[in-house]
């Protein structure tokens with residue numbers, strides 16, 4: 001009998017991580033993977049398009065939770081996933097990343113004594129004002145298998161008392177997908193679709209509550225962006241949270257009327273990677289983009305005070321801006337004058353084989369007799 005594994009997705013950054021497992025699933029005939037969509041992200045541009053592009057199967061169920069406060073969203077996912085589990089019990093549940101869907105399904109799985117595996121375990125920003133940091137810490141506490149992407153995560157987990165045997169340094173599934181999709185990405189015609197010239201524009205994304213939910217912070221970022229656009233065109237792919245707040249804070253017009261600032265809808269995965277790889281540099285507050293810019297060797301300015309992915313600074317192309325706008329301008333000047341010398345170095349296990357290592361460990365775990 002095949003062992004059944006539920007793989008949970010809910011938001012945009014989850015789909016590329018799950019894809020790395022599904023594309024190699026046929027190499028593991030003893031396992032049956034089921035894709036469970038919580039419905040946390042529900043519009044086509046944040047969800048459906050990714051399922052299509054990333055060769056993911058149709059989810060076996062959609063929990064249909066949609067938007068809500070932190071508690072409402074988490075609670076709804078828990079209630080609906082528990083109902084699914086009661087009827088369709090898996091042998092294991094795999095969660096990825098740090099979003100509300102990750103935490104909610106982890107809690108359900110652990111309370112029903114289903115072995116839980118966390119992909120991207122151990123990452124820590126040490127900033128408990130971020131919902132994602134709370135999600136990560138609690139998920140790790142109740143996980144059976146902890147799959148880590150970088151050495152800092154091993155230290156964090158060891159410092160929190162996790163036994164060595166539960167921690168597996170397997171690499172980065174996001175990079176598996178990036179490498180897998182490379183051919184498709186190079187075939188995208190950016191100048192036709194977005195009217196940009198290779199290495200002559202900046203790609204930008206922004207959605208963290210700390211940047212976009214506070215009017216003064218968002219106003220300051222927009223001011224800096226409008227100023228930067230005097231020197232190089234900017235293309236900003238707008239997340240719904242940011243769009244809502246730009247409108248609420250009356251900042252949208254200033255941004256869209258600025259010369260050289262192109263505000264577009266959220267882009268697909270392939271378009272996003274193509275836009276990053278051909279940009280002169282990227283400005284973001286996303287966790288995944290810090291990793292993708294590192295592998296693509298594109299300078300990345302991160303509009304945050306911390307990162308849970310320090311390897312992108314020590315071994316990659318990332319610089320944290322820390323609300324320091326003089327550092328922002330100084331770093332941009334270096335990049336534009338080709339004096340930014342942070343380049344990507346090879347990171348162990350970011351080699352396109354992480355998904356295989358993960359499923360191999362899961363298969364071995366599930367083949368052991370239950371104690």
Ligand code: UD1
Nearest residue numbers: 011012013040041042043046067099100101131132240241
């Ligand atoms: C969530 C994750 C974040 C991840 C991000 C990627 C949590 C706590 N946060 O943040 O870690 O980096 O996804 O996008 O889980 N909305 C839409 N359409 C949708 C989905 C959301 O319009 O398909 C709107 C919602 O109504 C809400 C806002 O976008 O007002 C934010 O959505 P939410 O899921 O709460 O969190 P994100 O900011 O997307």
